[in-house]
Amino acid sequence: MTITITAFEKSPDGDQGLARDTRVRWALEEAGLPYKVRLVSFKAMKEPWHLALHPFGQIPTYEEGNLALFETGSIVLHIAQRHAGLLPDDVDARARAITWMFAATNTVEPPILELQNAVLLERDKSWNNERLPLVKDRVRDRMKQLSARLGNADWLDGDFSAGDLMMVSVLLRLRSSGILDEYANLAAYVARGEARPAYKRAFAAQLEVNKP
């Protein structure tokens, strides 16, 4: 069955690959699955036909036969559970890899989204210069804990998994702040993710859409 995902007609981050379709493209590439892309504009994302697919009016979505999904984490998990390459075979190791997917989305990403809001939505507010250091320190609290857990390992729990795919994708959003580079092992971890051939193909595919 053909897999079709949606992506921004023009990504708000330009060509950096930080829009969430890159996460889904990466998972599809790791699994060796071909896919089609339907591009949607910001205007179209708020129209009824797209809201029927994605109630929060965002990208990406995932369609395969009669199945329609939204939410990057859920789409990546769906792919990972059905195809080799993204989750270990051992039942317990599989549960632990899924734990890292939720840790990326529910524990590490929220303070990064708060920082993103401060930088993008509150840039011109009178409080921003004074408040920004507090928000950055909330991100650092998480980075310090994640860095301690990763230690000298290549990946978070044994071989590369969907948990690493999600965590690397979340951490990539921190690079422009300079905070990622404060943690040498996390910066190296992200670089290992970016060096994977599947990531490179995913990045190139979104770049093809968003090239300057």
Place this chain on the structure above:
Amino acid sequence: MTITITAFEKSPDGDQGLARDTRVRWALEEAGLPYKVRLVSFKAMKEPWHLALHPFGQIPTYEEGNLALFETGSIVLHIAQRHAGLLPDDVDARARAITWMFAATNTVEPPILELQNAVLLERDKSWNNERLPLVKDRVRDRMKQLSARLGNADWLDGDFSAGDLMMVSVLLRLRSSGILDEYANLAAYVARGEARPAYKRAFAAQLEVNKP
């Protein structure tokens, strides 16, 4: 095999049941599984033996034989995938229910966490009165979309699922702000969750620990 979870020795919200162990207790009650609880203090949560279980020094954790998990979403999914009562049998419906788990944790909860930070951590800051309405409006953007999708349905996608368990738990954190009650169908949805016998048992169990 015995299931052991961790919970706060004394929850920071007092007896309201908003700490994340309530979500795991609820899932265990829906699945009809007995469990033990190990209470941990704020101090103990930052000690090496607890950080080995939970790298971010939080609760809950989940231990069952040789398996140790953290992250509420992952624990609830682990329980839901192995026991009846929390996920539909149909493969596509199952993927959609899991989508709502990720929507709760990655799309709906982040703006609620940002509001919680503003209320708890930035209460005394000079900007708080002026900034709070912006943060609340970010939450309302999500509530409006979620309310539109739920419509007159009882649950988000067919029967009650782990997706509803996570969404109701996330929305409960909004009640004290008054924002939940601005959306009558969402307030009724949360009330339906709270009326489930399994939720009531979970709430009572955490109350037993946190009673005033």
